Amino acid sequence: NCFCMIPTExxxxxxxVTSSHTAEETASNNHSxxxxxxTCVSSSAPSKTSLIINPHASTNGQLSVHTPKRESxxxxxxxxxxxxxxxxxxxxxxxxxxxxxxxxxxxxxxxEHALDDRSTAQCRVQMQVVQQLELQLAKDKxxxxxxxxxxxxxxxxxxxxxxxxxxxSSVTLSKTASEASPQSLPHTPTTPTTPITPVTQGPSVITxxxxxxxxxIRRRYSDKYNVPISSDIAQNQEFYKNAExxxxxxYASLIRQAILESPEKQLTLNEIYNWFTRMFAYxxxxxxxxxxxxRHNLSLHKCFVRVENVKGAVWTVDEAEFQKRRPQKISGNPxxxxxxxxxxTYCSPLNAALQASMAENSIPLYTTASMGNxxxxxxxxxxxxxxxxxxxxTNSNGSDSSPGRSPMQAMHPVHVKEEPLDPDENxxxxxxxxxxNHSPDFDHDRDYEDEPVNEDIE
DNA sequence: ACAGACTTAAACAAAT
DNA sequence: CATTTGTTTAAGTCTG
Numbered sequence: 001n002c003f004c005m006i007p008t009e010x011x012x013x014x015x016x017v018t019s020s021h022t023a024e025e026t027a028s029n030n031h032s033x034x035x036x037x038x039t040c041v042s043s044s045a046p047s048k049t050s051l052i053i054n055p056h057a058s059t060n061g062q063l064s065v066h067t068p069k070r071e072s073x074x075x076x077x078x079x080x081x082x083x084x085x086x087x088x089x090x091x092x093x094x095x096x097x098x099x100x101x102x103x104x105x106x107x108x109x110x111x112e113h114a115l116d117d118r119s120t121a122q123c124r125v126q127m128q129v130v131q132q133l134e135l136q137l138a139k140d141k142x143x144x145x146x147x148x149x150x151x152x153x154x155x156x157x158x159x160x161x162x163x164x165x166x167x168x169s170s171v172t173l174s175k176t177a178s179e180a181s182p183q184s185l186p187h188t189p190t191t192p193t194t195p196i197t198p199v200t201q202g203p204s205v206i207t208x209x210x211x212x213x214x215x216x217i218r219r220r221y222s223d224k225y226n227v228p229i230s231s232d233i234a235q236n237q238e239f240y241k242n243a244e245x246x247x248x249x250x251y252a253s254l255i256r257q258a259i260l261e262s263p264e265k266q267l268t269l270n271e272i273y274n275w276f277t278r279m280f281a282y283x284x285x286x287x288x289x290x291x292x293x294x295r296h297n298l299s300l301h302k303c304f305v306r307v308e309n310v311k312g313a314v315w316t317v318d319e320a321e322f323q324k325r326r327p328q329k330i331s332g333n334p335x336x337x338x339x340x341x342x343x344x345t346y347c348s349p350l351n352a353a354l355q356a357s358m359a360e361n362s363i364p365l366y367t368t369a370s371m372g373n374x375x376x377x378x379x380x381x382x383x384x385x386x387x388x389x390x391x392x393x394t395n396s397n398g399s400d401s402s403p404g405r406s407p408m409q410a411m412h413p414v415h416v417k418e419e420p421l422d423p424d425e426n427x428x429x430x431x432x433x434x435x436x437n438h439s440p441d442f443d444h445d446r447d448y449e450d451e452p453v454n455e456d457i458e
Numbered sequence: 459a460c461a462g463a464c465t466t467a468a469a470c471a472a473a474t
Numbered sequence: 475c476a477t478t479t480g481t482t483t484a485a486g487t488c489t490g
Contacts, residue, residue, distance in 0.1 A: 250464065269479060293465065299481050306480080312474095313479080325463090 084109065093122055229253050233279065244281045251290075251297040252322075255304065259317045266307065266314040269295065301325070 084090060085105045090097040092113050099105035113119050229249050233240060240247055247254060258275035259267050267275070273291055276283040283290050298304045303321035307314050 252464090289466070292467075295478095295480060296466085296482090297464095298479095 229257055233257070237279070240280045240282070241278075242281055244285065246282045247280050251293050252301050252303070255294060255297055255315075256317050256322060259304075259315060266309075266316045268312060268314050269298070272298075272315065 082102070082105070084092050085099065085102065088098055088100065090099055090105060090108055090112075092109070095112065097108055097112065099108050113122075232249075233247070239245065249257070254276065255272055258272050258279075259265060261275070262271070272294060273287075276290065276294070277287075298306070298315055301321075303318045303325065305316045305318050307316050
């Protein structure tokens with residue numbers, strides 16, 4: 001395990017490393033903290049080499065091989081920016097020497113990190129680090145691909161860069177596998193390399209098969225599991241917009257969401273309709289059914305108050321009433337529980353995985369979620385209060401309401417209810433594809449014109 | 459078995 | 475007259 005190597009090897013290795021680099025190159029910089037002091041144990045005699053430390057040569061590497069070719073490529077004098085220099089500190093792995101200015105850094109670089117066994121060995125290590133990172137990246141890319149394959153998400157983007165919240169901007173969900181009985185729900189992994197389901201907890205019964213039925217399945221969140229509806233919608237906005245996934249919320253919750261999202265906290269029936277179709281691909285079909293349900297809910301629940309307006313009737317939300325019914329809903333609505341659980345696993349599988357990933361990298365989740373959509377951000381705030389209300393009822397001891405915890409982390413095991421396919425919507429096995437790629441033309445905020453929403457196109 | 463929340467379907471009436 | 479809007483009833487699902 002001698003890290004020392006002859007210069008030609010070093011160059012060769014460097015070529016290998018750099019040749020495979022594209023945008024990932026910068027990743028090597030992130031590992032400058034690797035402690036090389038214990039690993040660089042070269043004892044070989046230094047040999048003449050063409051490898052030099054060129055502080056101006058490379059913008060992406062930590063050193064450059066001093067060949068005429070590379071020299072010509074060098075972007076001279078990056079206004080005193082150097083990958084090995086930052087914040088007044090030498091970023092040579094394991095060095096961290098303080099350099100007042102760039103000149104002293106250069107001096108330091110040439111004196112302390114001149115070509116010798118130690119520097120060469122460190123260079124070698126760094127190369128290995130880069131290679132490891134690339135390996136890791138390749139693995140992660142592969143994993144991502146497998147995940148997307150597993151989830152039947154077709155990426156139109158050539159890049160494999162995870163784009164968590166709009167990963168499914170072009171969702172293609174297909175029903176390729178044989179339809180399994182909802183009761184049996186056999187575990188048949190789609191690919192041997194990927195887990196059946198991203199969830200690990202509990203007696204999960206979600207299967208790839210159930211994924212295929214993603215559209216008509218009835219699954220709802222339960223407030224019991226303190227998942228703010230706005231949060232979920234915000235995070236999966238693109239997903240819901242493009243995939244015919246039934247949002248895991250009750251009609252009442254969705255209606256309330258729509259109304260609260262409006263500037264004046266009031267909507268006409270038609271505007272509520274439009275919100276549904278705009279936000280959820282699922283509600284672009286079977287309009288007669290869900291519109292009836294919306295009307296039914298508006299009439300049924302006391303929390304929805306009809307107000308006569310100048311231009312007609314609008315619906316508003318009586319928050320007190322809504323909150324009043326929450327405890328019942330929380331304590332005694334098992335049908336919702338299953339939905340929150342399932343939503344965790346398949347409506348937001350990307351979220352879950354992403355969140356774990358983000359947690360590892362200390363990336364704040366919700367910033368991304370609401371970014372680019374102020375309305376949803378506001379909603380998130382509004383719904384946070386709803387969440388708090390729910391938790392008051394849920395956690396009598398209050399021990400579970402750790403403030404920093406993400407709602408997603410409070411998820412629980414999975415139960416999936418398969419909902420029989422609507423016999424009227426037999427558009428073929430690839431029904432989901434039909435709406436998968438429509439452009440966000442429903443972005444117009446004046447959601448009044450009754451756009452042709454492909455309703456009842458069977 | 460039961461209760462309660464929820465969905466779906468449908469009948470009906472009033473308004474547009 | 476057709477459609478939309480709103481109300482109500484009924485049946486079914488689901489789970490603690």
